[in-house]
Amino acid sequence: MKKLVETLFILLIVCSCETVFDIEASEKEIPVVYGVLNITEPKQYIRVQRAFLSKGGNVSDLSKDPNILYYSGGRAILTVTSTGRTILGKRINTEDIGIIRDSGFFAESPNILYEFDTKDWLVTPPAKVIFTFENESLLKGVSAQISLVKDLQLREGVPSAPLNLGYDRIITIGWNHSTETKLFDLIMRINYMEKSNKTNGVFLDKSVDWVLKDQLEVGSDPAKGSFSFKGIEFFKFLGSTLPNSSDIQRNMKSVDILLTAGGSEFKEILNLNQANFGLTGSNSIPRYNNITNGIGFLSSRMKVSRTDISLSSVTLDSLKFGVFTKALQFK
Structure with a gap:
């Protein structure tokens, strides 16, 4: 994990994990969630995609298919735990606002993220939020609860x-x-x-x-x-x-x-990596995950x-x- 100061520090941790997700699971759909929230920004962005391929498919080709990579619908919600206020995420193609996905293993276009309007956080930042995602193809809803970095x-x-x-x-x-x-x-x-x-x-x-x-x-x-x-x-x-x-x-x-x-999620990743890259560490690196009924990474930062x-x-x-x-x- 490299520098927090750049967005790359945050997203590369998760993006690097993308390539180790088992996207060729045997007839099993796996929701993948990642994002980093910042109370000083008026909008938050969270990526939700899936790992679902029939066994035996061509992983390299199918991972480039946005119809397989992204959910066609569903509800993405941020809930402020102290008040119960909910913010409904808007499914957008960020290419329309100038955010292009880096080239790599997954489809580059469209670049689908869920956008949340959090202008009021600039005045009254919440302490904790819960992210949830529901889709008709999922048996269970996906969720994650995090504390937000503030008062820096x-x-x-x-x-x-x-x-x-x-x-x-x-x-x-x-x-x-x-x-x-x-x-x-x-x-x-x-x-x-x-x-x-x-x-x-x-x-x-x-x-x-x-x-x-x-x-x-x-x-x-x-x-x-x-x-x-x-x-x-x-x-x-x-x-x-x-x-x-x-x-x-x-x-x-x-x-x-x-x-x-x-x-804290960044600290936990750091501890996990240090434990496994030591002299007595194993060759198998455990994957960090704080998503319930899915895999991925959700955390918070502030500058x-x-x-x-x-x-x-x-x-x-x-x-x-x-x-x-x-x-x-x-x-």
Whole structure:
């Protein structure tokens, strides 16, 4: 499982599992559900598809058939447990809104997802929701209950601005979070301007992401988190990442702190993988599943950021003249 900070971190876990689902089960239909909910977004998307083929069929060919892959109808519902309010999912082809499915083992077009209108979550986010799916071809309804990640905040002044990244300084980034949160990814986005002959001497805005820590687990305090690093690591990262050339001139602008938090389901997958990839782990990796009467993955995430953090004069001087970055032509 890779970085939470990108949607890929979340969906690749599930998409990679797609290829191990037994889609050639003996005359048995298996509902497959996956999605990641985010209370800061006005719409949620959940994929529901099926694994149902007669034994002996050509798996590769039949998996490309959307009539087999997707249910033709049914009801997908999100229920807020505290109030009983239900949100009916709308079956859509996301190609119509610019979301294209990556090429791979399954049919790429149409790209069918269920869309849920959750604008009110922006004001009053629920603590728990239940997802259910019913279809006339299913003997039992499919369901999953999850807690939603919320109340994620980067603490003001941790770190302080302008940010002093002196070589020997210890920089700490702190945040508050709800108890539903179990895993974090932390990134520093470094914003700068760059010009060269290729840009005809015109400065262009650029940025590079420095992954400070991924798969960071909750510490001893269940509602507060932090991560510390030495200032020198900032310069080492830039020196090993940006190309150096006498033709290039750069100006540093600012940095952003990006924090992404994931729910308990991500932590459980991480634990499962760690247990089985250890020295004594088995070759057979158990499949994570939190879907009742089906298989798949449903969880929650949330992202917060502090942007446009200025850098101290000490930091800017070290960029210009320091041993790790002087060849990068920061002015």
